[in-house]
Amino acid sequence: MKDWNEYVQNCSVSRRRFMQWTAAVLASLTGHGKTASAEIPVSKENKGEESKAGTKMKKFIYLGMDGLDPALLTLYMDKGHLPNFKLLAHTGSFAPLVTTNPPQSPVAWTTMATGKNPGKHGIFDFIHRDAKNYGLNLSLNKEKSSLLSGTSYERPFSEPTFWEITSKNAIPTTVIRWPLTFPAEATGDYELLAGLGVPDINGLLGKYTYYYTGKLEAQGDKSGRIVKLDRKQHIDTTLQAAKGAMGDPLSIPLSIEVASDDAALNITLQNNQWNGRQGQWSPWLPVKFRGGFIKTISAICQLYIVSAAPELGIYVTSVQFDPKEPLFPISTPDVWSKEIADIVGSYFSTLGMPEDVKALMEHVLPPEAFLQQSYSTLAWQKKLLQAKLEHFESGLMAIVFDTTDRISHMFWKDTDGGKALDKKNPILDVYVYMDEILGHVMEKFKDDTTILVSSDHGFAAYRHDFNVNNFLVKKGYMTLKTTEPPPYGNVLFSTVDWSKTKAYALGFNSLYINMAGREKSGIVTKSQVDGLRKKIKEDLLKFYDETNKEHPVAKVYFKEDIYKGIHLPDAPDIVVGMKPGYRYSWQTALGGLAEKNILMPNDKLWSGDHCFDFNTVKGIVLSNKKIVKNNPGIQDIAPTIIGAFGFNREDMDGSPLFNG
Secondary structure (H helix, E strand, O other): OOOHHHHHHHHOHHHOOHHHHHHHHHHOOOOOOOOOOOOOOOOOEEOOHHHHOOOOOOEEEEEEEOOOOHHHHHHHHHOOOOHHHHHHHHHOEEEEEEOOOOOOHHHHHHHHHHOOOHHHHOOOOOEEEEOOOOEEEEOOOEEEOOOOOOOEEEOOOOOOOHHHHHHHOOOOEEEEEEOOOOOOOOOOOOEEEEOOOOOOOOOOOOOOEEEEOOOOOOOOOOOOEEEEOOOOOEEEEEEEEEEOOOOOEEEEEEEEEEOOOOOEEEEEEOOEEEEEEOOOEOOOEEEEEEEOOEEEEEEEEOEEEEEOOOOOEEEEOOOEEOOOOOOOOOEEOOOHHHHHHHHHOOOOOOOOOOOOHHHHHOOOOOHHHHHHHHHHHHHHHHHHHHHHHOOOOOEEEEEEEOHHHHHHHHHOHHHOOOOOOOOOOHHHHHHHHHHHHHHHHHHHOOOOEEEEEEOOOOOEEEEEEEOHHHHHHHOOOOOEOOOOOOOOOEOOOOOEOHHHOOEEEEOOOEEEEOEOOOOOOOOEOHHHHHHHHHHHHHHHHHOOEOOOOEOOEEEEEEHHHHOOOOOHHHOOOEEEEEOOEEEEOHHHHOOOEOOOOOEEEOOOOOOEEOOOOHHHOOEEEEEOOOOOOOOOEHHHHHHHHHHHOOEEOOOOOOOOOOOO
16 A cells, blocks of 8 residues: 555445444434534633624635745746735735644644644644554544444544634634534534545545546556446446445446447436546536435535547546535535535535545546646635625635645646746646735735735655655664565554564654553653653664765654643654655555665655655745734744734734734
């Protein structure tokens, strides 16, 4: 298996039992698995009572743009490609934004939402470890399963967010696609559409289906469902989605009729009929799956014809929640997702990460189709924002666009890190698209509105994989059960001898000590931890890439030096800050080992990244107000937003960027 997303796809649903699936669907009939909200502590200073008394409130618009890089933004502004960003920078403020350590999206967006460091909110990596069994848990959403209650979800963190604070103080509040907000819990009187972390109807981060005839051009493992068909004028097959009560896949009929000229396909998916040609996307198609006696599951999907002749190639997106009837709540209030579908045009992608980077990486979805998919996502978000702004008279409007991050990941190498201005540059193009959105907001809202734009991190090249567990084996910190080399992509520490292992790595920047009394088979005593960590730090910093004449590790951090709060015991014992160019391998992220070397070249399309030392991948922050704080950071966004409405939260780690 190649990465953490594929791991989830292959093991998550297969482990669910009959009662879990049944209760999950039944929960959708009786409250959608919501959990109780956290209480928001009373602020010591609250200057916002005038809003409750009817005094005219301020307007605040926050635009989050995932992965916008300060160096690229400066280059594009200087070359005249981003007139609105340039105007905002010159008339207001523009500065690099210090990101979280580690600089990963779930960590950064949660810190932005709460104004608190990871030690307080508990999100430390894309992947967290389970010390009880050395298992892996995704931080993007939190699944709860038991034979009695079935599968349900709760928000991955419990700390209050800025939108909960504003809404509970009578500030009209709308938040669109903020990461790690699934399920959309009603913790105040506000509108929220959940973002990164919303699963498909399988409970996965997304799993495509690909139908083909002839030969599959790109060989190798695929994370999607690959279906081989015989080339005929009429083909009958099925689209499979969620698992049924007895573990069998639920499916619906799919038929393909090849037109007489072989250039067009007439596709019937359940009750939907679509006639398409090569290079065309279908509209979003509503489908329903029946789980026996359980309520029908409403879903949507979209098709793309990769090839119509001489052989067929048909891509189908992950089967997602129908926004008009989602199995679990994706919006607050529940009905808002239906209203959004009416605004943006019947249907929209509900998956937390709709841009199918896996299908592109695995050469199933062509680059042009991936870009069309990406801009389709941007288009409905833009349309929704503009529709909401038409009636925006006071309060808070916040939206996160994360397609910028996906395009930067996938086209970094092809565009010379986004710097190529003499050829097609998808990274530049998406920055220009963001500039147009910013321009619309700036033109419509001027003197009486605070406009704040930020990203969660920047970007750099990802050229080499660092197989950290292989490094630990070589240095004697990890011992394997066998002397034979593990299979490439080995995951979940299946060959590790825990009785002789002192340290292990998983996630994208995390390293843990195999501590006695904490880990299931821990052997390192508390008195030995400090000495062991210092030795590991020394070895990591000394490690040298003889081929490229570089030290791959830039800095090494101990958890108590960078975090504080009640979740400190759950934090990685060591956070490894990689030098740009080097990143934890996909195998390491899953607790795996590589077949060969500690360092290996990254030959994937995913060629740009940000899981490096946090000092090297700062984000951006711009505003039409003067930023007076030196060295602004991610944790300052939440206190800046609530501060604009007169509220002060002393339990936040950040402070407002503005005076007044």
